[in-house]
Amino acid sequence: MTILKNCFGTKTCIIAFLLMQFYTTGNAQPVADSLKQAALHGKSYDEKIKAWIRYLEDYQRYSNLEDMQQSCEEAMALARRHGDSLSLALIERIAGTVYYFKGKYDTAASYYYNAVLKLEKTTDKKHLAMVYNELGKLYRKTRDLERSLENYNKALSIYELLNDEEGIAVILNESGVVYEYKKDYEEASRRYNASLEIQKKRNDSVGISYSLHFLAGIYVQQKKYNQAKDLMREVLTIRQNLKDSFGLALTYADLGAAHKAAGEFDEATQYLLQSNRYAEKNGYPELMLNNYMELSGIAQKRADYQKALEYYQLGSALRDSIFSVEKKKQIEELNAKYNNIQKERTIERQQNRILLQRWAIAGILAVVVLLALLIYSQYKRYQLRKEAELKTALMNQHEQYTKKIIEAEETERQRMARDLHDGVGQMMTAARMNLSAFESAAPPQSQEQTALWTKIVQLVDDSCRELRHVSHNMAPHALQKNNLATAVRNFIEKLNKRDLRVQLYTEGLDERLDVNTEIVLYRVIQECVNNVIRHAGASMLDISITRDAEGIHATIEDNGKGFDTSDMEKFDGTGMKNIIARMAYLKGTAEFDSAPGRGTVVGLFVPLTPA
Incomplete structure (x- = not known):
């Protein structure tokens, strides 16, 4: 499966950087350095926190992810010491994005939800929309498409209310990817073209390049490879002029995937390796993972199974560091925690209304004491019964959430067991068959060669048995x-x-x-x-x-x-x-x-x- 078919050139990576990319100008780096110095050594808290936020929002691309993580931690510590929840929420959103690109999705989700809970209490709707956008991307990553669209729709509603064309264009591109996953290419294409028209109106080269990038993905899905490659070369020219190293890594990856889909393996290999050089330099492991899997597929089509295995092993090592059942489970737990907090807020509002009703009843008591006492008594019994019912419902709901988490974990175990059996297992079986065929075509010429050959075959057989054992333990029948x-x-x-x-x-x-x-x-x-x-x-x-x-x-x-x-x-x-x-x-x-x-x-x- 190619990168383009999965997510068209790692669109899961592309979207997150729509709000992160601010491109090089003649004095950008010195300004970034001066901002960081002001954040570290400013005279007042207000000066420091404003410098931190501007540095983190505007100049992320000049630092690697480790530096950005450290900067976020320092800025959050400063905001916490001064009890500044709004500034803390803004920084938590950026920290979530940093951890997202490091492949730590559970930590990213934690920061996003913390930011949402704080921003929902404020009037800062634009930054709230930005966090909803990040949550939409996160759930798109875990293939929870309905929840992803739910968050994108929240963000789009805010941007439309604010008449924010840039934000609307971003969400159109973001949500278009979800419709690609749903294989609704007509709706995806409609959203990308709508975003492109907005970006052209704004004369935004960055936005134009991303919209063209996404439209090229639709052409690949429709097997219109020449049109896709023409658009990607146009995108490549724009990003070379912008000196956008991350965008160039994505573009080379998608050009490689397009050439692979067209059967042009030499060009595909060249572009994918070029993409990996950029991705490794900038620290984007997920893009490298997709590129390695594409290169493994190309090597298999060329019958170069040794190279295919090497690329596959490199990709598998990256996948293990990025994805895990535990991370998905923690993301689900964070979503459940967020929903519970929302319910608790609803209960709190209901209890506040009840308190007002009590004051009203107290006023009636002054006029008609006996009647008011009777009403109050009946009301108290009704309230206690309802609170007991509500508590029982919440306990039942918590049990259902926990049950779903256990079931999701077991389902993931079964899926991984199937993948091991159907994917790696079949590759091992094919390797065993090829070894047997090779032995028949070129028998060993000496006892030493025979002993070595027997040892190799035994290692493959032992690996097959171990694979079956692991698969069975993960999903016991x-x-x-x-x-x-x-x-x-x-x-x-x-x-x-x-x-x-x-x-x-x-x-x-x-x-x-x-x-x-x-x-x-x-x-x-x-x-x-x-x-x-x-x-x-x-x-x-x-x-x-x-x-x-x-x-x-x-x-x-x-x-x-x-x-x-x-x-x-x-x-x-x-x-x-x-x-x-x-x-x-x-x-x-x-x-x-x-x-x-x-x-x-x-x-x-x-x-x-x-x-």
């Missing part, structure tokens, strides 16, 4: 057909029992449990067993899982080296906090009994009735 006891037994049977003797005892588990309970318990037991294998150095492991009238009891006991349970670093390093959190989701408990030299006992309990 046993729970789909069997109960918890059978699933755990199947997992244990796959362990290497030469070094670790495992005893499993189960009782009362013939009847199936709730699907979430079974999945969470299975993951917790799996984590405990893996901890024993990795850390305990044990020779014996006893597992007991029983069900009685109270609930589910489980113990995992080993004769390993044990550890100090008061050492919190051990809890961080072995996933024990994750075990405790999962058990808390089931309203259960997890207890650890261990000491150096006397093994470890983990006790788990899940009640069958609501806690």
Whole structure:
């Protein structure tokens, strides 16, 4: 899959820089340096904070991401010390963008939501629209397209209210990408052309280049490669004149993808490598990831499988550093937290209205005491009942959010397992077949060559088996057909029992449990067993899982080296906090009994009735 097909030349990267790019002038760098000096050594707080904000907003492109991160932290610390929530919100938005381009999406989401909560209390609607725009981009990155459009629509409404043509043009481009993902190319093209007309009216070379860039993407989707390349060369000329290194990196990447789609592999390779040189220099790992995957695809089409594997490994290493299930989970948790805060604000407004009603009732009491007392009494009972109902509803909603997070995590595990099986697994199988074919075509000429060849084939076979094992552990099929006891037994049977003797005892588990309970318990037991294998150095492991009238009891006991349970670093390093959190989701408990030299006992309990 090409960069253009995925997001047309990393449009997920392009959009974020629409609000960041301010291009070189003759004295821009000295002005940036003087602003930073004023921010660090100004005489008053007002002078310092204004210098920080202008430096961060106007001159980001003169610093690398590490420098910008450090500058944001210093500016935020200054604003916090002076209790300046508005300035803090403005800086938090910029900090979110910096972390976004570093691939730390969970941290970026945290800063964006903090900025939204502060700006919604102010009259600064323009900066609020800018944060909604960033949130739209973030959810587009995680492919939550409906939530992405929701944030873009919020931003567009504000810009239209402010009659801000520049902001409207940005959102038209941003939301156009979402419609490309939805494969609604007609709507995407309409938005890009509308943005282009605004930018031409404003004579904005930067905006014109991005709109043309996006329109070229539509041509690629429609396989009109010559028109796409013509537009991209026009964009390239504009960005070379602007000396926009980031924009040039994007343009070279998209030219490479267009040439690849047209079957022009030499030109494609040249442009993609040129893009990576710019991306590496400026520290944009996601763009490098996409370029490596494009280069791997080109090498495969040329039957250069060694080069394809090298590019794929480089891309995979970057992907692992950028994306993770945990980051997506944290983003969802931040969204849930934001929604809860919004609900709490609604409740607070409702309670304020109730307070006013109480004062009105107090006035009536002065006129008709007996009647007012009766009304007040009835009202209090009604209010308490409603507050109890509201509290129950909020608790149920919180449980649903937590359930969705667990389900999203399990779904992501299953997707990754499928990707491993269908993607890397097939590549390993193809490699094994090619090795066999090569052996038949060019048999070894000596015993040394035969031994080396046998070792290579054995390594490939071992890798295939390990891949299947990892895929199965990430998405166990046993729970789909069997109960918890059978699933755990199947997992244990796959362990290497030469070094670790495992005893499993189960009782009362013939009847199936709730699907979430079974999945969470299975993951917790799996984590405990893996901890024993990795850390305990044990020779014996006893597992007991029983069900009685109270609930589910489980113990995992080993004769390993044990550890100090008061050492919190051990809890961080072995996933024990994750075990405790999962058990808390089931309203259960997890207890650890261990000491150096006397093994470890983990006790788990899940009640069958609501806690």
